[in-house]
Amino acid sequence: MDMVFLPEEKLNRPGVGNVSILSQSGAFGSAFLDIMGSLGAGNYVSKFVSYGNASDINEADILEYFGEDPETKIILAYLEGFKDGRRFIEVARRVSLKKPIIAIKANRTAAGAKAVASHTASLAANDDVTEALFKEAGIIRAYTWDDLFDCMLAFNGSVLPKGDxxxxxxxxxxxxxxxxxxxxxxxxxxxxxxxxxxxxxxxxxxxxxxxxxxxxxxxxxxxxxxxxxxxxxxxxxxxxxxxxxxxxxxxxxxxxxxxxxxxxxxxxxxxxxxxxxxxxxxxxxxxxxxxxxxxxxxxxxxxxxxxxxxxxxxxxxxxxxxxxxxxxxxxxx
Missing domain, CATH: 3.40.50.261 (Succinyl-CoA synthetase domains)
Incomplete structure (x- = not known):
């Protein structure tokens, strides 16, 4: 089922693969889809959810669904804030033991908070707290687009090492x-x-x-x-x-x-x-x-x-x- 409203000539739909994406930004998420559709055979994406202001479901609901979905082997997330941060971390602790969660948490600075006010109006969280909670919950944190993309390629294309x-x-x-x-x-x-x-x-x-x-x-x-x-x-x-x-x-x-x-x-x-x-x-x-x-x-x-x-x-x-x-x-x- 494809409910993305962008036409095919503007968005190169990727083929079916291992990666499911939840994004609080539709534009960011669709751009990532477009790139994934142009990589090799383009077979990368299992599910994609852009949830914006999260009026009915939130990031914890989507993460829990992806965690239980047998077709999802890698989870990517772009987050600007949390509707239910405590539950999100509780779900992440369970899911990260089964499949990798790679996440950007934007809205980290005063400048970011100003920009997000006209986007999703998400409240900024203390970034040191976010860092500690992500680490404790097994979330692989990305800080930039390159980080997120590089992590996705690594986890999708390699086995895990037994040591360093x-x-x-x-x-x-x-x-x-x-x-x-x-x-x-x-x-x-x-x-x-x-x-x-x-x-x-x-x-x-x-x-x-x-x-x-x-x-x-x-x-x-x-x-x-x-x-x-x-x-x-x-x-x-x-x-x-x-x-x-x-x-x-x-x-x-x-x-x-x-x-x-x-x-x-x-x-x-x-x-x-x-x-x-x-x-x-x-x-x-x-x-x-x-x-x-x-x-x-x-x-x-x-x-x-x-x-x-x-x-x-x-x-x-x-x-x-x-x-x-x-x-x-x-x-x-």
Missing amino acids: RTLIITDGGGAGVMASDAIGLLDLELAELSSEVKSKMESDLPSYYSVANPIDLTGSATADQYIYALEQTINDPNIDSIVYIIIPTPPAVDVKALMDGIKPFEKKVKKAITFCAIGGKEADFIREELEKLQFPFYPTPARTVKAIRQLTDYANYLQDHNAPFPKIREVAE
Whole structure:
């Protein structure tokens, strides 16, 4: 059932997927729908509710419905205020143990409160209190449009990590350094390759490649070597997550061959993985191909690593509450 009043030529309707959205802003929500409809095959959305001033139902009612809906695996929320904040948090505590809730709580400042007065007229809440309650209830808080979008891609396209040990694979030393900095700043851990994997890769790859962490395939990297690095590390028990950074400008990187080589991993990757490609036309091609596979893609190393941090935080929350990991991305057993 489609009750959005915007015409199809103005709003690209996404296909059916895992994500349900509740939004206190119709324009914000419809813009998010439009973007999701243009990603890869466009199969992202399960339900969408824009509830504005909430004259009859409110955010807690919608969250509870999404929590019980078997077709909803990820919940996105844009909130400006709460009609029943206590109940919303109580519902969130239950729902977050079954599926991730990713939420923007706008109306955080005096300037925001002034703007919202002519929109939904929601009362501002103390943002420190909101922050603490969201954390306690297991809500993944986004602060910007990019945060919300990046989180959605990560949770829709990756499995959850069992720990914080993160591997970087790249062909650019600078990109590896930037990703390593992000890992340190976000309190993740640089994984150490198992001795067996490290020994084999050192034997098989050119001696001037760095087989450590980051794995730096250098500007001589080929598509086959990129795929080889993933094949060798994907089952290493010392690694929980992989940050896969591609700089396609070196001549030996055949991006079409690389993407063809990634396709068989669509149902095989049992670790958290996020992708990054830095550049122009060929980086855009990589993004488009990864979107078709619904792998999470980001344009910078920092955003790629931050997505791993968000996945890890939610995995830690579930483990702290003895809750099983939800199955969002389907992988072969």
